[in-house]
Structure formats: C-alpha cells, structure tokens
Amino acid sequence: MAMAIVKMSEFSLFAFDVEKEALLKTLQNFGYVHFNNLTEDFEDESLELEPVKVPHKLTEIEENLSKVSSAVNILSKYEQKESSIKAMMEGNKTYTFEELEKIASNINYVALADEILSLSKEKDSIIQKIEHLKTEISELEPWKYLGASIETLSNTHFSDIMIGTVPRKLKEKLIETMSTKEDVYYEIINEDKTNLYLLLISHKLDTEDLIDSLKNLSFTKVKLQIKSTPEEEIKIREEKIKKHQSEIEEIENSLKSKVDYLENLKLAFDYLNNLKLRFSVSENFLKTEKVVFIKGYIPTDKKDEFEKSVREALGNVYYLEIKDAEKENPKVPILLKNSNYAETFESLTGMYALPKYNEIDPTPFLAPFYTLFFGMMAADVGYGLIMLLGTFFVLKKFKLSDAQRKSIKFFYYLSFSVIIWGFIYGSLFGGVVKIPGLIDPASDYNTVLLMSIAFGVIHVMFALGLKAYMLIRDGKWLDALFDVGFWYFALIGSIVFLLSVMGVVGGIIKTISLVMMIVGMAGIVLTGGRSSKSIGGKLAGGLYSLYGISGYVGDFVSYSRLMALGLAGGFIAGAINMIAGMVSGLGVIGFIFAIIIFIGGQLFNFGLSLLGAYVHSIRLIYVEFFGKFYEGGGPKFNLLRAKPKYINIK
Amino acid sequence: MAFSEFLINYGGVFFAGLGIACAVILSGIGSAKGVGLVGEAAAGLMVEEPEKFGKSLILQLLPGTQGLYGFVIGLLVLGKLDVGMSLAQGLYLFAACLPVGLVGWKSAISQGRVSASGITLLAKNEEHSTYGIIYAVMVETYALLSFVSSLILVNAVSF
Numbered sequence: 173m174a175m176a177i178v179k180m181s182e183f184s185l186f187a188f189d190v191e192k193e194a195l196l197k198t199l200q201n202f203g204y205v206h207f208n209n210l211t212e213d214f215e216d217e218s219l220e221l222e223p224v225k226v227p228h229k230l231t232e233i234e235e236n237l238s239k240v241s242s243a244v245n246i247l248s249k250y251e252q253k254e255s256s257i258k259a260m261m262e263g264n265k266t267y268t269f270e271e272l273e274k275i276a277s278n279i280n281y282v283a284l285a286d287e288i289l290s291l292s293k294e295k296d297s298i299i300q301k302i303e304h305l306k307t308e309i310s311e312l313e314p315w316k317y318l319g320a321s322i323e324t325l326s327n328t329h330f331s332d333i334m335i336g337t338v339p340r341k342l343k344e345k346l347i348e349t350m351s352t353k354e355d356v357y358y359e360i361i362n363e364d365k366t367n368l369y370l371l372l373i374s375h376k377l378d379t380e381d382l383i384d385s386l387k388n389l390s391f392t393k394v395k396l397q398i399k400s401t402p403e404e405e406i407k408i409r410e411e412k413i414k415k416h417q418s419e420i421e422e423i424e425n426s427l428k429s430k431v432d433y434l435e436n437l438k439l440a441f442d443y444l445n446n447l448k449l450r451f452s453v454s455e456n457f458l459k460t461e462k463v464v465f466i467k468g469y470i471p472t473d474k475k476d477e478f479e480k481s482v483r484e485a486l487g488n489v490y491y492l493e494i495k496d497a498e499k500e501n502p503k504v505p506i507l508l509k510n511s512n513y514a515e516t517f518e519s520l521t522g523m524y525a526l527p528k529y530n531e532i533d534p535t536p537f538l539a540p541f542y543t544l545f546f547g548m549m550a551a552d553v554g555y556g557l558i559m560l561l562g563t564f565f566v567l568k569k570f571k572l573s574d575a576q577r578k579s580i581k582f583f584y585y586l587s588f589s590v591i592i593w594g595f596i597y598g599s600l601f602g603g604v605v606k607i608p609g610l611i612d613p614a615s616d617y618n619t620v621l622l623m624s625i626a627f628g629v630i631h632v633m634f635a636l637g638l639k640a641y642m643l644i645r646d647g648k649w650l651d652a653l654f655d656v657g658f659w660y661f662a663l664i665g666s667i668v669f670l671l672s673v674m675g676v677v678g679g680i681i682k683t684i685s686l687v688m689m690i691v692g693m694a695g696i697v698l699t700g701g702r703s704s705k706s707i708g709g710k711l712a713g714g715l716y717s718l719y720g721i722s723g724y725v726g727d728f729v730s731y732s733r734l735m736a737l738g739l740a741g742g743f744i745a746g747a748i749n750m751i752a753g754m755v756s757g758l759g760v761i762g763f764i765f766a767i768i769i770f771i772g773g774q775l776f777n778f779g780l781s782l783l784g785a786y787v788h789s790i791r792l793i794y795v796e797f798f799g800k801f802y803e804g805g806g807p808k809f810n811l812l813r814a815k816p817k818y819i820n821i822k
Numbered sequence: 823m824a825f826s827e828f829l830i831n832y833g834g835v836f837f838a839g840l841g842i843a844c845a846v847i848l849s850g851i852g853s854a855k856g857v858g859l860v861g862e863a864a865a866g867l868m869v870e871e872p873e874k875f876g877k878s879l880i881l882q883l884l885p886g887t888q889g890l891y892g893f894v895i896g897l898l899v900l901g902k903l904d905v906g907m908s909l910a911q912g913l914y915l916f917a918a919c920l921p922v923g924l925v926g927w928k929s930a931i932s933q934g935r936v937s938a939s940g941i942t943l944l945a946k947n948e949e950h951s952t953y954g955i956i957y958a959v960m961v962e963t964y965a966l967l968s969f970v971s972s973l974i975l976v977n978a979v980s981f
Contacts, residue, residue, distance in 0.1 A: 523952055736966045743894040783880060787959045
C-alpha cells in the first residue's frame with residue numbers, strides 16, 4: 173500500500189464541442205477528474221480560442237435547484253419524524269451515480285416543486301389575511317360595549333357625536349373638566365391599563381370649546397371604519413378567521429399527502445447539484461468554433477479507466493495526450509491515500525494545508541505521535557473504555573457516510589492509547605477503583621515531565637529527519653548536512669552534555685558530547701547564512717541561525733503540556749470522587765447525590781479531557797512538528813462530484 | 823499575644839491558606855470572565871443558527887480551564903495545610919500559588935477574547951471554527967506553563 177500523495181497524470185483532450193455534454197456526463201460517472209482552469213493562464217489570442225460559457229443552462233439549473241430546495245424545506249415540516257437516534261442509525265440511503273441519474277430522470281421534480289411552492293404560497297397569503305383580521309379585532313375590542321351601530325352615530329342636526337381615547341391617568345382631571353360642561357353628554361364606555369374609551373355628545377355650538385379643553389387631556393379622536401355595532405363586526409371577523417383556518421387545514425392536508433414525494437425531491441436536489449457542477453466545470457475549458465480544449469489531472473492508476481470513459485463518450489473522434497504530472501508544478505492537485513489507520517488523520521493534515529506535489533504526505537508520520545500525545549493527555553482507563561465502546565457501537569450499528577466513518581474511527585483508534593496510558597498512570601475514573609499503575613503521576617510528576625520532554629525531543633528530531641529525507645531525495649546532500657546534520661550534532665550534543673554535567677551520564681561521554689556540540693554549533697555558524705552574498709552577511713546569518721537554538725528550547729518546554737493536561741485531568745477526576753465520597757456519608761439521599769455528582773462530574777471531565785487532548789495534540793503537531801519540515805499549500809483534488817446532502821453516492 | 827507572636831505561631835497556615843485562595847480566586851475570576859465573553863458572543867449566533875450550539879460550546883469551554891488549573895493547585899496545597907506549619911513554609915506555598923493565579927487570571931481573559939472572535943469564524947464558516955479553537959489554544963500554552971511551575975513549586979521543597 174502506497175502511503176503518500178497519489179501520483180497524478182496530466183491530460184490534454186481535444187473533442188467536438190457538440191459532444192461536450194455527453195463527455196462530461198460519462199466523466200462525472202467516472203468521478204476522478206480534476207480540470208484545470210484554462211481561461212486563467214491561456215491568453216494566446218492568435219489561436220482564436222475563447223472560454224466556454226454556459227450561462228443560460230446554469231441559470232436554469234440554479235432556478236430549479238432553489239425551487240426543489242424550498243419544496244424540500246416545506247415538506248420536511250410535515251414529515252413524520254422518527255426518533256433522531258433511529259434516523260442516525262439508518263443514515264442516508266446509498267445510490268450509485270448511475271442509479272441517481274436514472275431515478276432523477278424519471279421524476280418530474282420541477283412540476284412537483286412548483287405545486288408544493290404554490291400551495292405554500294397560498295397558505296402564507298391566508299395566514300396574512302388572518303393576521304390582518306386579528307389586528308382589526310384588537311382595534312374594535314375596546315369598543316365592544318358601545319351598543320349602537322357606528323352608522324347611527326353620525327351627527328344630528330343639533331349635536332355632534334364623537335368617540336375617542338384619553339389616557340387613563342387623566343381620569344380624575346377628565347371628570348373634573350366634564351362636570352363644568354353642562355351641554356355635553358359623556359360616557360366612559362371601557363377602560364384598560366392605559367386608556368379610557370369615551371363617547372361624547374355635544375351641542376354643535378359647544379363642540380369647538382369641548383375639543384379645546386379635551387386637547388389638554390391628550391384626547392385622540394377615533395374613527396372606526398365599520399357599519400354595525402363593534403360587537404357584531406367582531407363576530408363577522410371571527411367567523412372569517414374560522415373559515416380561513418379550515419382553508420389552511422385543507423392546504424396542509426394536501427401538503428401532507430405529498431410527503432411521500434419528499435425522498436424523490438431530496439434525490440433530485442442532489443442530482444441537480446451534480447448537474448450544476450457538470451455544467452459549471454465546462455467554464456474552465458477553451459474552444460474554437462467547433463472544437464473544445466480540455467486539460468486536467470487524473471490519478472495515474474486510473475489512467476486506463478479514464479481512457480475507456482473518454483472512448484465510450486466520444487467514439488474515436490478525439491485527441492488525447494496523457495503524461496506524468498511535473499513534480500515541481502504547484503498546481504498539481506493533491507489526493508491522499510493512506511492505510512486504514514492513518515487515513516483517519518488526513519483531516520488534521522487537511523486542516524493545516526495539503527502538501528505540495530513535491531513534498532511528502534505528513535499524515536502517516538503524524539498519526540502515531542498524535543495517538544501517543546492524545547492518550548497521554550486524556551489518560552484514563554474508564555474514559556478510554558467509554559470511547560472504545562461508544563465508537564465501536566456506532567461503527568457497528570450506524571449507517572455512516574465515508575466522512576462520518578473516518579471521524580468515528582479516528583476516536584476509535586485513539587481510545588486504545590487512552591486506555592494504555594490510563595493503565596500506565598493507574599487511573600480508572602480518577603482513581604475511584606484503585607488499579608496499580610507503572611507511574612503515579614501525582615507523586616512522580618518529575619518522571620512524567622522528563623518523559624514528556626523526551627517525547628518532545630524525539631518528535632522534533634523526527635521532524636528534522638523528515639526534512640533531511642526530502643532534501644536527500646531531491647539530491648541536496650549538502651543542504652541536508654548543513655540544515656539538519658549540524659542541528660542533530662548541536663542538539664544531541666548539548667542535551668547529552670547537559671546530562672553529563674548534571675551527573676546522569678559520565679566519563680568519556682561527556683567529552684564526546686562536548687565535541688559534538690561544538691562541531692554542530694560551529695557548523696551552523698559557518699553554513700547557516702550561506703544564502704547571503706557578502707562574508708559579513710554569511711557570518712551574521714550563521715550566528716542568527718545558531719540563535720534559533722533558543723527556539724528549540726521553547727519547543728521542548730512546550731511538550732510539558734503532555735504532563736500538565738494529564739495531571740490536571742487526573743486531579744479534577746480525583747476531586748470529583750472526593751466530593752462524591754464526602755456526600756455519600758449522609759444517608760440514602762446522600763448516596764443518591766453522590767452517584768449523581770460522580771456521573772455528572774466524570775462526564776464533564778471526560779468531555780473536557782478529550783477536548784484538551786484533541787486541541788493540544790493538534791498544536792504540538794502544527795507548531796512544533798510541522799514547523800520544522802512542512803510547508804503545504806497544494807490544491808485539493810476535487811472529484812467531479814458535488815457533495816451530496818441527503819444521500820450517499822458510491 | 824503580640825502580632826509578631828501570632829505571625830510566628832499561625833502565619834504559616836494563614837499564608838498557605840491565602841495562597842489557596844489566590845490560586846482559586848484569581849484564576850476563577852479570569853475563567854469566569856473569559857467564558858462569559860464567549861458566551862455573550864455565542865448567544866447572538868444562536869438566534870440565527872441554533873444547530874451550531876455544539877461547536878460554540880467548545881469555544882466557550884476553552885477559557886474555562888484556567889479556573890480548573892487554579893482549583894487543582896488549591897487542592898494540592900490544601901493537602902499540605904497544617905496548623906503548626908512554619909511561617910517560611912506558608913510563605914513559600916503562597917508564592918507557589920502565584921503563577922497559576924496571576925497567569926490564569928489574565929490568560930483566561932485573553933483566551934476568552936480569541937475564542938469570542940472564533941465565534942465570528944464559526945458564524946461565517948462552520949468548518950473554519952477549528953482554526954478559532956487552535957488560536958485560542960495558543961494562549962492556553964502560557965496558562966499551562968504557569969500551572970506546571972506552580973505544581974513543581976508546591977512539591978519541590980519539603981520543609
């Protein structure tokens with residue numbers, strides 16, 4: 173099994189423009205094609221090549237896509253929901269790409285979506301009508317006790333009739349004002365928290381005077397746009413609402429009857445996304461009047477299959493050239509292939525940056541270190557067993573997509589390391605049951621600290637080794653000696669010399685290590701600045717390189733987190749047990765509380781330990797490890813497939 | 823009893839107790855503030871996209887660890903408390919508590935700020951929220967170092 177970056181071949185293809193769609197359809201079925209964007213770097217106008225454009229087709233697909241997507245959202249609300257765990261266990265249905273095409277072409281998804289959308293639109297407009305009626309009712313509500321119909325309240329020959337509101341806090345003032353007016357009849361029809369609702373009848377001659385004095389009472393005149401009594405009008409509106417509500421029910425029933433088509437619509441959604449991709453990639457191509465020019469990459473081991481697909485789609489009328497991708501070309505897309513174990517760590521590499529085509533895939537090298545570090549920081553037999561059993565159960569019982577399977581497997585592999593380190597530290601749920609460990613981190617923390625730093629030294633040395641490997645592979649022997657060899661001498665020499673000064677090792681080793689250190693350091697000073705032009709520059713650069721040794725000290729210290737997080741997690745788990753133990757002495761209720769504290773506390777610490785182990789291991793990989801040898805920045809190999817949302821595509 | 827006599831008799835246990843208090847209080851204040859900062863930012867996001875709750879919780883949890891480190895150091899010193907301990911030992915334990923207390927306090931707040939920005943990343947692109955987490959972890963390194971030094975100090979000298 174090759175563990176590395178998948179070898180790529182570059183192809184150039186000329187075909188007739190009319191056959192482009194058929195070709196893309198076949199190639200999408202094949203999947204493993206990554207197209208170059210030719211419009212970016214092809215500017216030779218003399219060849220009369222122009223970029224391919226398919227705007228109309230794309231707009232049409234996008235329109236359909238948005239229709240289908242809204243229809244799916246609407247129907248999903250009426251779907252009988254299974255319990256979420258059951259739904260997760262069943263997972264998404266899996267189709268081959270051919271099946272997807274075939275099923276989708278037999279569904280009239282646009283008409284279906286249109287129908288659902290128009291039903292939903294109708295429902296929305298009725299809901300709006302109801303809202304409108306409800307506002308009207310709330311406006312009429314305060315006037316409910318006005319027994320007369322509004323029509324009859326029109327002004328008479330001698331008198332004016334008005335209705336309106338006055339703030340409630342002015343009630344006393346109102347009564348006082350009104351008592352002075354003899355030819356005015358007023359009645360408080362209703363009152364609520366803020367307002368008084370008034371009916372006022374005045375002689376025409378007095379009206380102006382009345383309005384003037386009412387102004388001081390913040391009177392607001394009200395005009396109701398109705399004919400009969402407010403109470404009757406409210407009733408009419410309530411009946412209308414009832415009618416509308418039954419209409420809504422009808423619409424909902426017909427929407428419910430469409431739920432069976434939900435699966436089809438979801439399928440169509442994923443189909444359309446693939447169709448959209450298929451048309452949009454053709455905008456990477458160039459064409460003359462009749463011929464289309466396509467360039468791209470395929471994995472070298474799929475060359476035969478690719479040629480077969482092209483022949484299938486185009487018959488014999490095409491020109492195809494395939495050659496190995498250039499090592500130094502930064503545009504070669506990256507596809508990683510790793511062992512069952514290492515491939516679960518590819519997401520970590522991807523999150524930092526995919527390697528360039530001339531680099532190495534760091535995934536298989538980071539995986540064992542990550543596993544070690546994670547276990548050391550989470551380190552508990554109980555926590556590890558929860559992880560192991562949980563992930564094992566999910567892997568066995570749940571139907572997962574490839575990406576989900578990978579991330580569950582990631583934690584499955586890590587759980588072994590957590591268990592092993594739990595045994596080494598003798599920790600089972602923070603010591604709730606005593607198990608004999610190899611090291612007691614609480615008292616022997618010095619050993620753990622030294623071990624952590626030692627792992628750090630090994631990790632950093634390994635990273636330097638990978639750098640040397642890449643340099644030697646490219647024939648740069650001297651660079652490997654200067655940039656890695658001398659550093660090995662300087663670092664190992666100084667570490668051993670330090671140990672011998674402290675009296676850990678002795679005798680001849682002290683002399684050897686001192687010589688190694690001096691040779692290494694001298695080498696670094698002499699060669700570290702070799703890229704500089706002047707002698708002074710070379711020397712300054714060399715000295716500056718040697719100053720980089722302080723960076724290494726920082727790197728090694730950073731590995732103390734391996735000990736710190738493991739210890740902190742252990743202590744917190746121990747503290748939870750201690751609290752639970754104190755409570756458990758208080759009778760039956762105390763015992764129940766102790767169990768709750770134990771389970772809740774341990775689960776909390778479990779989550780916290782895993783989170784800490786996850787992120788701090790990542791940091792050690794990205795900063796201390798990658799920093800020494802890895803650059804990254806290669807583009808991702810994009811399959812000619814859109815990522816499905818509702819189904820799995822094989 | 824003169825004050826100096828009190829100091830000599832009970833100063834040890836007093837200062838060791840003060841050390842525990844400092845370790846727990848300062849780092850606790852920092853973590854509470856940091857976690858609070860992220861919580862405020864995350865609550866705004868929940869209005870629009872409640873499905874990102876899980877990831878926002880991870881970001882919120884990150885500045886919470888300092889308080890736990892302080893708590894652990896507090897527990898360790900608690901195990902050494904003794905009414906008859908000498909003034910020198912008490913002052914020493916007090917000093918041992920300072921790294922985790924002070925660094926924990928300030929670093930939790932800084933980490934909270936980084937995490938709160940991580941919430942913005944999460945809002946824009948769910949996959950990129952991991953970068954926010956890693957940025958926040960960079961700050962945590964110093965809290966860890968202070969924890970390690972407090973831990974070593976507590977155990978390094980035996981009186």
